Amino acid sequence: MKTLKDKKFDQLHSQFRRELKLQGKSPKTIDSYSRSLRRLITYFDRYPDELNQEELKLYFSDLVESHSWSTVKVDRWGLRQFWELILKKEWNWPGIVRPPKVRKLPDVLTVEEVDRIMAAFEKLRYRVCLFTIYSLGLRLSEGINLKVQDIDSARNLVHIRNATKYGKDRLVPLPEQTLYLLRKYWVTHRNPDLLFPAAHLSDGKKKRTHRPMDKGGVQTAMKIALRDCNIHKKASVHTLRHSYATHLMEAGVNLRLIQEYLGHANINTTTIYARLSKPSLAGSEQLIRKLMKRFKFIKRKSLFISESDE
Numbered sequence: 576m577k578t579l580k581d582k583k584f585d586q587l588h589s590q591f592r593r594e595l596k597l598q599g600k601s602p603k604t605i606d607s608y609s610r611s612l613r614r615l616i617t618y619f620d621r622y623p624d625e626l627n628q629e630e631l632k633l634y635f636s637d638l639v640e641s642h643s644w645s646t647v648k649v650d651r652w653g654l655r656q657f658w659e660l661i662l663k664k665e666w667n668w669p670g671i672v673r674p675p676k677v678r679k680l681p682d683v684l685t686v687e688e689v690d691r692i693m694a695a696f697e698k699l700r701y702r703v704c705l706f707t708i709y710s711l712g713l714r715l716s717e718g719i720n721l722k723v724q725d726i727d728s729a730r731n732l733v734h735i736r737n738a739t740k741y742g743k744d745r746l747v748p749l750p751e752q753t754l755y756l757l758r759k760y761w762v763t764h765r766n767p768d769l770l771f772p773a774a775h776l777s778d779g780k781k782k783r784t785h786r787p788m789d790k791g792g793v794q795t796a797m798k799i800a801l802r803d804c805n806i807h808k809k810a811s812v813h814t815l816r817h818s819y820a821t822h823l824m825e826a827g828v829n830l831r832l833i834q835e836y837l838g839h840a841n842i843n844t845t846t847i848y849a850r851l852s853k854p855s856l857a858g859s860e861q862l863i864r865k866l867m868k869r870f871k872f873i874k875r876k877s878l879f880i881s882e883s884d885e
Contacts, residue, residue: 587616588613595609595660598660610653684806684818689870691806695803703759704718706870707753708816711836712833714738715813718793726749733746748859750864751867771788772787827862
């Protein structure tokens with residue numbers, strides 16, 4: 576049975592989420608800011624309006640030592656929203672100096688390594704999903720949530736909707752190799768909505784689902800493929816996105832276009848890929864098509880095992 580204290584905490588939490596929604600915050604931001612409030616309440620086991628400046632300094636001092644800077648930043652902005660929206664008070668947060676950031680270059684796979692990895696997947700769904708993520712420069716969640724309606728085969732474009740990080744739409748070139756693989760895979764499930772639906776079996780028969788493929792399954796498949804290919808780089812599914820951008824730079828695609836394809840808000844984020852080659856001013860679609868034609872695994876008929884046979 577909940578105590579009056581628990582009920583008040585729940586009430587504050589619900590009220591905060593409601594106010595954030597009215598402010599137009601995204602569901603992801605609402606969840607993050609709500610966790611910030613939960614963390615603070617759990618730390619002190621007291622109502623936030625009872626805390627003074629010194630106690631907040633203590634909280635953030637411990638938070639800096641125990642959590643990443645991104646968590647500290649989220650808590651800082653999330654609690655400020657709570658103070659202003661719910662408590663109707665000015666947020667006098669303690670001054671926090673961000674520790675020096677060590678900028679590390681991400682590991683990048685070569686075209687040949689990506690080709691070997693794609694050929695190593697046992698299941699067709701992982702092979703097609705991960706090549707789609709690579710060949711479109713997507714984040715994992717963007718890839719698994721692609722829909723049939725997002726593919727514009729007439730214009731060779733893919734519409735990425737409500738992008739994971741910034742919530743903005745963007746258009747990316749659709750290589751013919753990717754379209755070929757997507758068509759090969761779609762006939763194995765014929766889901767009218769999702770390109771990569773969750774694999775769901777019932778009584779030995781596949782049932783139609785409205786849920787996308789499981790993130791964990793895709794990440795595990797990538798990890799196994801890296802191991803089987805004896806590739807020891809610090810790589811993950813997101814490495815395919817870094818590799819795509821780097822390979823476009825090597826192929827001569829313009830840096831501004833790469834920024835648009837990746838959905839970067841700031842060109843400075845994209846310049847990390849400019850270390851290997853000079854950008855070209857035109858012909859990006861032809862360059863991408865030429866790059867994707869280098870992949871040999873697509874032409875192997877033995878790789879197109881139907882999902883029902885797996």
